[in-house]
Amino acid sequence: MRIVLVGPPGAGKGTQAAFLAKNLSIPHISTGDLFRANISKQTDLGKLAKSYMDAGNLVPDEVTIAMAKDRMEQSDAVNGFLLDGFPRNVSQAEALDEMLKAESMKLDAVLDLEVPEDEVVKRIAGRRICRNDSAHVFHVTYQAPKAAGVCDTCGGELYQRDDDSEETVRKRLEVYHTQTEPIIDYYKAQGLVVTISALGKVEDVTGKAMAALKGDGEGE
Numbered sequence: 113m114r115i116v117l118v119g120p121p122g123a124g125k126g127t128q129a130a131f132l133a134k135n136l137s138i139p140h141i142s143t144g145d146l147f148r149a150n151i152s153k154q155t156d157l158g159k160l161a162k163s164y165m166d167a168g169n170l171v172p173d174e175v176t177i178a179m180a181k182d183r184m185e186q187s188d189a190v191n192g193f194l195l196d197g198f199p200r201n202v203s204q205a206e207a208l209d210e211m212l213k214a215e216s217m218k219l220d221a222v223l224d225l226e227v228p229e230d231e232v233v234k235r236i237a238g239r240r241i242c243r244n245d246s247a248h249v250f251h252v253t254y255q256a257p258k259a260a261g262v263c264d265t266c267g268g269e270l271y272q273r274d275d276d277s278e279e280t281v282r283k284r285l286e287v288y289h290t291q292t293e294p295i296i297d298y299y300k301a302q303g304l305v306v307t308i309s310a311l312g313k314v315e316d317v318t319g320k321a322m323a324a325l326k327g328d329g330e331g332e
C-alpha cells in the first residue's frame with residue numbers, strides 16, 4: 113500500500129505513522145528522518161539542504177522531492193510506503209504524482225487525521241519535556257507528572273520547548289492551513305482521501321485508521 117498521511121501539527125501523526133507502518137509492513141518515510149539521514153551521511157542532497165538551513169532559509173521543494181524519490185526507490189519500499197510530512201504542499205503533491213506515474217504506480221490512500229484547532233493548541237502547549245532526557249515527555253492535562261514540574265522517571269526538571277508555545281503553535285497551524293491543507297482537496301479530486309478523527313487513545317485512532325484503510329481497498 114502506498115499511503116500519504118496528512119494532519120495538522122499536534123495530531124499525533126508521527127506516532128500513528130509508526131504504528132500504521134508496522135501493522136502494514138511498509139516503511140515509514142518521514143521528511144524529518146530523511147533530512148536527518150541525508151545530512152548525517154553528508155549526501156549531496158544533505159549538503160545542499162544544510163546550506164539552506166544554515167542560512168536560515170527554507171529548503172526548496174526540489175531538494176525535498178529528490179530526497180523522497182531517493183528513499184522511495186530503496187528496496188524496502190517496493191511494496192509500498194507511508195509518507196509522513198511529504199508532500200506538504202500542492203506542488204510537492206504534483207511532483208509525487210509524476211514520480212509514481214513514471215513507475216506506473218499510484219497512491220492507494222491519503223489518510224487525513226482530523227483534530228480541532230483548540231485541541232491542537234491544548235495538546236502542544238501543554239507538553240512538558242525533561243531537561244535530562246527529551247524522551248521523558250509529559251502533559252499538564254493528559255499525562256501529568258506526579259509532582260508539577262518534576263519528571264516521574266528521573267526527577268529532572270520539566271520545561272516547555274519554545275516550539276511548543278501557544279504563539280508558535282498558532283503560527284504552525286496557519287502554515288498548515290495555507291500550505292498543506294490544499295493538498296487534501298487536491299487528493300479529494302482523485303478520490304483518495306480517508307478522514308478520521310485523531311481524538312481519543314492512540315491505539316483507538318490506529319484501529320480506526322486500519323479499518324478505514326482496509327475498507328478503502330475493498331471492491332477495487
Ligand SMILES: [Zn+2]
Pocket residue numbers: 242243244245248263264265266267268
Ligand atoms: Zn526525566
